[in-house]
Amino acid sequence: MQGTNHISLSTVQEEGLLRASKHQRVQVLMEASELRELFFHLGDFYVVESAKVKDPEQQVITKEDYLKRYALYIDHLKTKLDSPEKDILSPLSVCFSKVLDCFYMIDVGNNKALIKQKAPSVFVQPFSFHYDSESASIFTGVHTKDRIFWGLEFSFPQMYQDPKTFDTIEILKDKQNPNTQLFKKLQSSLRKNTKPTSLNFSGVSKAFPFKLSQNSLAWVQDYPKLKQFNIQINS
Structure with missing residues (x-):
């Protein structure tokens, strides 16, 4: 499943803009294995470098390539206090899709292309949270220098607007849609094999929806970034 020979060449004017909303999200710290x-x-499924200007032949990568990127990221979290840089984080932002016909390719010149979506796929990106010591609170969606990275976030919309007809499509209810099937299978597997994260900080013990895998428990107590803020895992 390599190459972009099944992704059609088109334009935004021809395809329209994809608008999706009410995303369901699963966030989890897990081992590369x-x-x-x-x-x-x-x-x-395909791993697609959506929204990145790259050589057309590099826009669809192998799952093995993605696993190598993730292993590099996890090794950094285990051993270094500083947050990962863009060269580690950016390659982790991709789309997972059972089909390629939900994408199209824009020729941007100089033998480069940009992949855009015309229908939803599973979006994957690094996940992080911010610990505010003054309020003893944890916030997600805050991109601070000292944020704590916690594996990946997988997201998929409940609905989207068809870019051409402007009809609202409740894609998460469409049991026949291949990417709905992909996301629900992913969601179900992570629900079975991970657990919500319980943290202890500033004398407060609290459970969070972002998840922790069983194998990550072996090292996460020694996670340098958690130690920096004196945050403990409740096992």
Whole structure:
């Protein structure tokens, strides 16, 4: 499943703009070996470098390439206090899709192309949270220098507007849609094999929806970034 020979060349004017809303999200810290097991469970799917200007032949990568990127990211979290730089984080932002016909390719010149979506796929990106010591609170969606990275976030919309007809489509209810099936299978697997994260900080113990895998428990107590803020994991 490599190459972009099945992604059609088009334009935004021809395809319109994809607007999606009410995303469901799953955030999890797991080992690279566990991500590999998840990939095996999900079966065949494409890993697409959506929204990045790249050589057309580099826009669809192998699952093995993505696993190598993730392993580099996790190794950084285990061993370094500083947050990962863009060269580690950016390659992790991709789309997972069972089909390629939900994408189109824009020629941007100089033998480069940009992949855009015309229908939803599963969006994947690094996940992080921010610990505010003054209020003893944890916030997500805050991109601070000292944010704490916690694996990946997988997201998929409940609905989107068809870029051409402008009809509202409740895609998460469409059991026949291949990417709905992909996301629900991913969601179900992570629900079974991970647990919500319980943290202890500033004398407060609290559970959070972002998840922790069983194998990550072996090292996360020694996670340098958690130690920096004196945050403990409740096992």
